Amino acid sequence: MAKNDHNLSIGDKDCPLRVGFLLIPGFALMSYASAVEPLRAANVLTGRNLYCWRHIAIHGGETAASNGVRIHADASIANVGRLDTVVVCAGGNPQTFDHPPTLAFLRSAARHGVRLGGVSAGPYLLAEAGLLDGYRCTVHWEHIPAFVERFPHLQLSxxxxxxxxxxxxxxxGIAALDMMHALIRIDHGAGVAAAVSDWFLQTQIRRGEVAQRLSPTERFGVHHPKLVETLLRMEQKIETPLAPSELAVCVGISLRQLERLFARHLGTTIGRRYQRIRLERAKVLLRQTTVPIGEIALATGFAAPMHFSRSYRRHFGVAPRQERKAR
Known part of the structure; x- marks a missing residue:
């Protein structure tokens, strides 16, 4: 593996930037495609061999994406050859991934100065290998609760x-297109990056710090500002839920007014909607972590595991233990 100064333009006709896409079984195909296609476009549009890439599977052979599409690897982690950059493509439930040789491969790449990246659930594997300590990082919002539980010391955005x-x-997802624009800009300048984005009809290039999710108004499907503010506070106060009267005080209206807003716009009560938010967080933790069920109950505001189990079964139709087995 070759060492590079990644602050400089490093691709030319004779020495393209060598990129390895490490495909973890169940990887997100959309994220992978959004990361690899801009490299091809950069080559085509400049008429130069700026990038070359290889597909890496843990044992070689084929690797299936989350939708079943299979990609044949060029190499395994044991015979990958020289690389300048490795992109870890993962999806599904990264917390269940347990393959020490893969983590050792990533650590070896880091020791050789290889630039390391991850898309979708890929950052989880980099964190598991200890390669994000001291770095700013992000991960798909679906994996954030499990990520925070497992790596509370990391600088997660x-x-x-x-x-x-x-x-x-x-x-x-398609956020990989925005990231590749930024990386191509670093490697080969703003002109090449802009040409690639234009080719993919990417008329709006988003900066990295843009939020991952839809605005609260779009996500909740409501427009009343007091109701939106209340729902956001519910999401923020999962472990120690606020009483309905406390929520009303926080948003500056009476409890009666808040109850009317929930009934009129959401067709439910404050308590039922709050419990739904907490149970949905619990579902994520059950599927993506090995945290004991009793601790998940406490982390989502249920003082008694039995109450948590009954509420979970009533809402999702299965018990928490069954949910964890089904993952």
């Missing part, structure tokens, strides 16, 4: 992507 020295992480 909720942004679309982060580029910090020789590490780059991306929430995934």
């Amino acid at each position: 909720h942004s679309l992507f982060e580029i910090d020295r020789d590490r780059f992480t991306c929430a995934g």
